[in-house]
Amino acid sequence: MSDESSILKGERAALWHGRFSEGPDAEAVEFETSIYADSRMALDDITGSIAHAEMLGRQHIIPEEDASKISAALKDIAYELESGKLSIDPKAEDIHSFIEGVLTERLGDTGKKIHTGRSRNDQIALDERLYLRKAIPDLQDSLITLIETLSEIAEKHTHTLMSGYTHLQRAQPVTLAHHLCAWCWMLVRDWNRFEDALARLDYMPLGSGALAGSGLPLDRNSVAEELGFSHLTQNSLDAVSDRDYCLEIAAHISILMTHLSRFCEEIVLWSTEEFKFIELSEKWSTGSSIMPQKKNPDFAELIRGKTGRVYGDLIALLTMVKGLPLSYNRDLQEDKDNLFDAYDTVFSCVRIFTHMIASAKWNDARMKESCGGGYANATDLADYLVRKGLPFRTAHEVAAGIVRECIQSGVSDIVKLPLENLLKHSALIGPDIYEKLSPEACVQARDLPGGPNPARVGEQISQLRGFIKKAR
Numbered sequence: 001m002s003d004e005s006s007i008l009k010g011e012r013a014a015l016w017h018g019r020f021s022e023g024p025d026a027e028a029v030e031f032e033t034s035i036y037a038d039s040r041m042a043l044d045d046i047t048g049s050i051a052h053a054e055m056l057g058r059q060h061i062i063p064e065e066d067a068s069k070i071s072a073a074l075k076d077i078a079y080e081l082e083s084g085k086l087s088i089d090p091k092a093e094d095i096h097s098f099i100e101g102v103l104t105e106r107l108g109d110t111g112k113k114i115h116t117g118r119s120r121n122d123q124i125a126l127d128e129r130l131y132l133r134k135a136i137p138d139l140q141d142s143l144i145t146l147i148e149t150l151s152e153i154a155e156k157h158t159h160t161l162m163s164g165y166t167h168l169q170r171a172q173p174v175t176l177a178h179h180l181c182a183w184c185w186m187l188v189r190d191w192n193r194f195e196d197a198l199a200r201l202d203y204m205p206l207g208s209g210a211l212a213g214s215g216l217p218l219d220r221n222s223v224a225e226e227l228g229f230s231h232l233t234q235n236s237l238d239a240v241s242d243r244d245y246c247l248e249i250a251a252h253i254s255i256l257m258t259h260l261s262r263f264c265e266e267i268v269l270w271s272t273e274e275f276k277f278i279e280l281s282e283k284w285s286t287g288s289s290i291m292p293q294k295k296n297p298d299f300a301e302l303i304r305g306k307t308g309r310v311y312g313d314l315i316a317l318l319t320m321v322k323g324l325p326l327s328y329n330r331d332l333q334e335d336k337d338n339l340f341d342a343y344d345t346v347f348s349c350v351r352i353f354t355h356m357i358a359s360a361k362w363n364d365a366r367m368k369e370s371c372g373g374g375y376a377n378a379t380d381l382a383d384y385l386v387r388k389g390l391p392f393r394t395a396h397e398v399a400a401g402i403v404r405e406c407i408q409s410g411v412s413d414i415v416k417l418p419l420e421n422l423l424k425h426s427a428l429i430g431p432d433i434y435e436k437l438s439p440e441a442c443v444q445a446r447d448l449p450g451g452p453n454p455a456r457v458g459e460q461i462s463q464l465r466g467f468i469k470k471a472r
């Protein structure tokens with residue numbers, strides 16, 4: 001907690017203290033600080049300030065000599081922060097005040113020139129963009145590792161049969177590879193969504209001032225160039241009040257969490273005794289404090305559980321912005337906790353999920369078993385009859401009649417019925433039906449692009465490889 005005097009008169013007085021004769025209440029100071037959330041953007045704040053100071057010098061808004069001193073001192077501060085020689089004052093109002101305070105302590109009046117033509121409103125918009133511009137690619141990289149891990153597993157399992165499900169009922173045989181590739185494509189879309197967000201982040205806000213730009217001859221273009229931005233924000237009011245990039249990234253993170261959560265649901269199901277498609281490694285499972293035999297898929301459950309928390313972050317961000325008139329309002333300071341929480345959560349979930357899935361063992365025999373017992377080849381039987389010239393609706397009825405007979409006589413698979421029984425349903429059925437209805441044959445037959453035929457899945461895997469190569 002700060003005491004009043006330091007806010008108004010102390011070495012690091014609040015940036016706005018001049019208009020005030022009375023300091024804020026200590027509790028008020030504690031309430032309004034954003035220093036904790038800001039801390040992770042300290043180096044970005046400095047990067048922005050260096051670019052700003054150097055531009056001020058080039059434009060002769062401040063003497064070039066002062067600009068060089070400011071830039072050198074900021075680089076020292078960055079180095080000291082990184083090496084731990086300088087630590088962030090937890091009593092500071094925000095990261096901008098802290099850095100400016102340290103700079104002014106070191107350079108006196110020269111340090112006081114850094115904020116020329118700038119406001120914390122455009123500064124924070126810049127800092128967030130600079131931070132996210134690094135953080136998002138890190139997240140994308142971890143997604144690539146996950147996609148690669150899944151496609152490597154898929155590559156080994158293009159012939160591993162398993163039932164595909166709809167309504168969680170056995171539906172038609174597919175392969176594990178096909179199933180895993182399905183998850184990969186969702187993650188590819190996630191990666192692309194982040195790429196889109198990065199493009200919309202690529203606008204430099206400095207020069208927008210508090211809301212209305214600046215009368216000083218700032219050179220926004222050179223700052224943008226220096227900081228590696230492709231565009232300038234087009235409207236100063238919009239620039240200081242826009243948090244679309246936070247909303248968008250939180251939304252993309254939420255969709256990614258949805259995918260992980262759904263996949264985790266399968267992992268949880270698949271590791272049950274009932275399914276037993278997968279066995280999680282001991283490293284990525286937990287036990288029970290009371291039931292000695294238990295090995296639980298807690299990591300999958302935690303990822304599924306944390307999805308709710310990330311949705312909460314998104315809703316908090318949307319709600320924060322929805323009633324705000326232009327332009328900057330302090331509400332916007334609340335963006336960081338939710339955005340960073342969503343980011344940190346998804347980042348760890350992607351990594352944990354990757355470890356969990358990479359170390360799991362697959363039970364090929366159990367997966368194959370799931371292709372029988374549920375008449376999962378009934379659609380393929382209908383297709384067989386269609387190939388022999390029967391209209392599909394009639395073929396569907398014939399196949400359904402055969403399934404009904406199986407159920408009534410307690411036969412677990414269509415291919416276990418003798419040919420004479422099958423012939424009673426349709427004279428078009430020949431002895432080749434037995435080989436045509438094996439799960440292998442069913443999967444083999446479905447060889448359209450995007451289908452489960454092993455060669456087709458091989459194509460998917462090479463498309464995924466191509467994506468990984470390009471994305472890296």
Ligand code: ARG
Nearest residue numbers: 034094120121124330332333
């Ligand atoms: N900490 C503030 C934020 O995150 C920085 C901008 C402060 N601006 C202001 N007018 N008080 O939004």
